Amino acid sequence: MPDLRPILLVEDNPRDLELTLAALAKCQLANDIVIARDGAEALDYIYTRGAYKDRDPGHPAVVLLDLKLPKIDGLQVLETIKSDPAHKHVPVVMLTSSREERDVLSSYENGVNAFVVKPVDFNVFFEAIQDLGMFWAVLNEPPPRGWNDR
Amino acid sequence: MTGLTNAQIDNCAAEPIRIPGGIQPHGAVLVVEPQSLRILQASANATDLLGPGYVAGAVLELDGYVLDWVRLADGSNLLQSFERDGGLFNISGHHMPQGAVLEFEPLDQGEASSIEAMFPRLEAFADAILPLDEIKAVAGAVADQVRTVTRYNRVMIYSFDPDWHGTVVAQSTDGTLPSYLDLRFPESDIPGQARELYRLSPLRIIPDADYMPVPLVPLLSPVDGQPTDLSFTGLRSVSPVHLQYMRNMGTYASMSISIIVDGRLWGLISCHNEKPRRVPLQIRSACNFIAKIFSLQISSLQRGAHAAQRIALKQHETTLLPKLSRADKLPEELSKHAAAWLSLTNAQGAVIVTEDGMRSVGETPSRHAIEALVAFLKSEKQDRFATDQLSAVWPGGSAIADTASGILAISISQLHPSYVIWFRSEVVRTVTWGGDPRKPDDPQERLTPRKSFEQWQEVVRHRSISWTQAEIESAEDFRNALLNFVLLRAEERAEMTEELERSNKELESFSYSVSHDLRAPFRHIVGYAELLTAREQNMDEKSRHYLRSIVDSALSAGRLVDDLLTFSQLGRTNVAKSRIDMNKLVAEVRRSLEPDLEGRNVQWKIADLPPAWGDGALIRQALANLLENAIKYSTGRDPAVIEILGSNDGQQTVYRVRDNGVGFEMAYVHKLFGVFQRLHRAEDFAGTGIGLALTKRIINRHGGEVEALGAVDEGATFTFTLPEGGRDKPNA
Numbered sequence: 001m002p003d004l005r006p007i008l009l010v011e012d013n014p015r016d017l018e019l020t021l022a023a024l025a026k027c028q029l030a031n032d033i034v035i036a037r038d039g040a041e042a043l044d045y046i047y048t049r050g051a052y053k054d055r056d057p058g059h060p061a062v063v064l065l066d067l068k069l070p071k072i073d074g075l076q077v078l079e080t081i082k083s084d085p086a087h088k089h090v091p092v093v094m095l096t097s098s099r100e101e102r103d104v105l106s107s108y109e110n111g112v113n114a115f116v117v118k119p120v121d122f123n124v125f126f127e128a129i130q131d132l133g134m135f136w137a138v139l140n141e142p143p144p145r146g147w148n149d150r
Numbered sequence: 151m152t153g154l155t156n157a158q159i160d161n162c163a164a165e166p167i168r169i170p171g172g173i174q175p176h177g178a179v180l181v182v183e184p185q186s187l188r189i190l191q192a193s194a195n196a197t198d199l200l201g202p203g204y205v206a207g208a209v210l211e212l213d214g215y216v217l218d219w220v221r222l223a224d225g226s227n228l229l230q231s232f233e234r235d236g237g238l239f240n241i242s243g244h245h246m247p248q249g250a251v252l253e254f255e256p257l258d259q260g261e262a263s264s265i266e267a268m269f270p271r272l273e274a275f276a277d278a279i280l281p282l283d284e285i286k287a288v289a290g291a292v293a294d295q296v297r298t299v300t301r302y303n304r305v306m307i308y309s310f311d312p313d314w315h316g317t318v319v320a321q322s323t324d325g326t327l328p329s330y331l332d333l334r335f336p337e338s339d340i341p342g343q344a345r346e347l348y349r350l351s352p353l354r355i356i357p358d359a360d361y362m363p364v365p366l367v368p369l370l371s372p373v374d375g376q377p378t379d380l381s382f383t384g385l386r387s388v389s390p391v392h393l394q395y396m397r398n399m400g401t402y403a404s405m406s407i408s409i410i411v412d413g414r415l416w417g418l419i420s421c422h423n424e425k426p427r428r429v430p431l432q433i434r435s436a437c438n439f440i441a442k443i444f445s446l447q448i449s450s451l452q453r454g455a456h457a458a459q460r461i462a463l464k465q466h467e468t469t470l471l472p473k474l475s476r477a478d479k480l481p482e483e484l485s486k487h488a489a490a491w492l493s494l495t496n497a498q499g500a501v502i503v504t505e506d507g508m509r510s511v512g513e514t515p516s517r518h519a520i521e522a523l524v525a526f527l528k529s530e531k532q533d534r535f536a537t538d539q540l541s542a543v544w545p546g547g548s549a550i551a552d553t554a555s556g557i558l559a560i561s562i563s564q565l566h567p568s569y570v571i572w573f574r575s576e577v578v579r580t581v582t583w584g585g586d587p588r589k590p591d592d593p594q595e596r597l598t599p600r601k602s603f604e605q606w607q608e609v610v611r612h613r614s615i616s617w618t619q620a621e622i623e624s625a626e627d628f629r630n631a632l633l634n635f636v637l638l639r640a641e642e643r644a645e646m647t648e649e650l651e652r653s654n655k656e657l658e659s660f661s662y663s664v665s666h667d668l669r670a671p672f673r674h675i676v677g678y679a680e681l682l683t684a685r686e687q688n689m690d691e692k693s694r695h696y697l698r699s700i701v702d703s704a705l706s707a708g709r710l711v712d713d714l715l716t717f718s719q720l721g722r723t724n725v726a727k728s729r730i731d732m733n734k735l736v737a738e739v740r741r742s743l744e745p746d747l748e749g750r751n752v753q754w755k756i757a758d759l760p761p762a763w764g765d766g767a768l769i770r771q772a773l774a775n776l777l778e779n780a781i782k783y784s785t786g787r788d789p790a791v792i793e794i795l796g797s798n799d800g801q802q803t804v805y806r807v808r809d810n811g812v813g814f815e816m817a818y819v820h821k822l823f824g825v826f827q828r829l830h831r832a833e834d835f836a837g838t839g840i841g842l843a844l845t846k847r848i849i850n851r852h853g854g855e856v857e858a859l860g861a862v863d864e865g866a867t868f869t870f871t872l873p874e875g876g877r878d879k880p881n882a
Binding site: 013015016019022097118119120121122123125126 | 667669670672673674676677678679680681701704705708709712
């Protein structure tokens with residue numbers, strides 16, 4: 001049965017945001033999509049605080065996380081999530097423009113679940129996002145509901 | 151070489167001259183225990199000279215001030231004259247571990263008063279020698295003065311060279327005894343332990359070479375049961391060898407006074423008389439005083455000469471160093487200033503040897519000989535090496551003695567055998583010895599003082615003028631300056647490396663920004679154009695074409711950014727080599743290129759390929775570029791034939807990719823591997839123009855080579871090699 005918890009999309013660039021949303025829309029996922037525009041907002045959502053202090057409890061199905069973000073950058077967000085026992089099982093997919101291997105390495109060191117370089121070709125990008133959305137939001141078996149949920 | 155044998159030296163050196171057990175008969179000796187004033191030992195003639203109570207075991211009875219001095223034992227020496235039973239005596243004393251040693255010498259009437267007359271004379275003498283600026287002239291004045299006050303027949307000033315051979319540099323004589331002026335005497339005439347004694351105790355006198363020694367009673371010291379140390383006892387009996395030597399020379403009385411300059415025995419004032427002669431203690435003291443003035447004068451003249459030469463040599467250093475400090479290549483620059491370089495040490499030739507080779511000026515041995523010399527210097531492991539007789543320290547020296555009898559070498563690197571060496575030519579000299587130093591008179595005798603003092607001439611070969619202390623110091627200063635330059639240069643290089651590293655880092659972060667920020671707009675263009683295409687279903691064909699062109703252009707710009715980044719990344723990333731299964735790799739690459747093969751008839755001829763040694767990801771990229779090209783440029787061939795071959799010759803593996811495509815003109819082959827170099831129009835064949843440049847860079851980083859062969863319409867063959875390595879290493 002599909003996991004209907006929301007997808008958290010963390011993206012500061014409005015165009016990338018629009019295109020990613022268009023790609024996700026094509027997947028016709030039932031999941032809600034929550035948008036955070038910087039690292040701080042993303043962490044507010046994860047930790048149910050700030051603007052999100054009254055949100056419905058529970059972890060997102062997947063976090064699609066851009067590498068370069070204002071305030072708190074993607075790698076820091078990743079590190080915070082993965083070093084916190086309460087949140088480390090939340091799947092995180094890094095979305096980035098960069099193929100620089102140091103980003104890849106440090107992301108994997110911090111326990112990233114997948115790493116996707118945004119391709120220039122929109123169709124490839126579309127497929128990548130679609131695959132990601134499908135895999136993490138639908139196919140991936142999450143930890144049992146209530147496990148570590150607050 | 152003098153060819154001296156060591157037999158005589160060793161024999162004489164074994165003589166127990168400090169502990170002869172007896173004294174000369176012209177005086178008496180008492181050894182006294184300082185606290186109890188008990189006489190421990192007395193010379194057998196003490197009772198004759200001083201009276202019946204002066205025997206071992208008795209308590210010393212003398213004037214109070216003498217007894218006080220004995221008890222005090224404060225290291226001071228005693229010198230007094232006193233009257234006893236109508237006789238006049240000189241008494242002198244010094245303290246030793248075995249007791250206070252008192253020496254008594256009878257004084258003739260009249261001698262005591264003559265000492266007063268001595269001082270104005272000594273003062274005048276000191277004034278007279280002060281303005282003399284040559285050691286030889288001072289020595290002459292000293293010899294005259296000593297002969298005047300002592301009335302010996304002959305007074306010689308004897309000077310030691312660094313090998314302890316002696317030369318008579320000045321002489322004053324009344325003609326009774328033969329002249330020894332300018333003669334040289336071998337080191338063995340005054341052996342090492344005698345020289346050490348001369349250094350410690352400044353004056354010796356032998357009034358009569360035919361004397362009968364007087365023993366001490368008892369013979370051994372009651373304090374420690376050992377023979378009594380008479381090193382500082384003026385009346386000490388001398389070696390029978392020395393007495394024989396004197397008789398052989400026809401002299402029956404002698405006195406010698408040490409000349410100590412800066413702690414080293416510089417020479418002797420050596421006095422001789424044909425007949426036995428006693429010089430009273432006061433006169434001896436005056437001679438001692440003359441010797442001291444002489445020592446000071448030598449020291450000041452030597453220091454003055456040294457300082458003057460240092461200043462002169464420093465001037466050459468001052469001209470040379472500024473030029474060297476600005477020079478790119480030290481050896482080249484140094485050889486441009488040959489005169490100053492040679493003048494640094496007053497040499498006739500010089501060479502600088504570095505890891506890059508050697509440069510020489512002036513008269514030097516052959517390059518081959520210098521190489522051998524450098525190997526010798528390396529084995530010596532010294533920062534500075536100087537000799538005026540290279541053949542004596544290194545067998546190879548004889549062959550190059552004409553140009554390199556003297557060498558002065560400085561090491562100028564801790565890492566490499568690098569040297570600056572100055573050369574001095576052989577100076578053949580004739581030395582007149584006072585007797586043939588090589589001929590022992592009778593090898594059968596235990597000790598053989600020579601009997602012959604006939605002049606004997608020796609030709610000295612394989613020797614250069616000696617290097618002065620100032621010249622050696624000049625070389626050392628030069629060495630320090632050169633080492634500073636080298637250090638400075640190393641620092642500059644390190645700074646430059648740092649600068650390069652910094653700019654590399656900047657470039658890296660620039661590339662990073664490009665990769666991140668430049669790709670995004672292209673991605674957006676493609677994305678929005680695609681969205682628009684999907685949305686406007688009934689767009690006319692022209693609009694559709696425009697949109698497709700927008701997408702294609704943005705896509706190719708994006709690829710260009712990616713390729714450029716890969717290319718620049720390649721310079722920075724490490725090549726992680728391991729064994730690569732090339733058959734597998736080719737199969738993988740082929741699979742990845744399948745989209746390009748749609749609608750094409752391509753015939754693959756792939757041989758069994760030897761494994762490669764390299765970075766899997768990079769080799770994959772290089773191979774992909776070559777296969778992509780082969781597919782691209784054989785478009786339109788039916789069938790297109792692509793061949794892949796490989797071989798291994800043990801040193802390297804060679805791979806070849808051949809196609810039957812459009813080929814290229816060999817005239818442009820050099821442009822093929824450049825970035826953005828294209829040999830075909832863009833509309834004919836797509837591509838960013840980086841692929842082959844990237845391939846070449848990958849192969850070169852592996853230490854291999856890429857090569858292209860082709861002809862228009864006859865296809866192209868690309869060959870690349872990969873060096874073998876790590877055969878025994880496990881796969882990484």
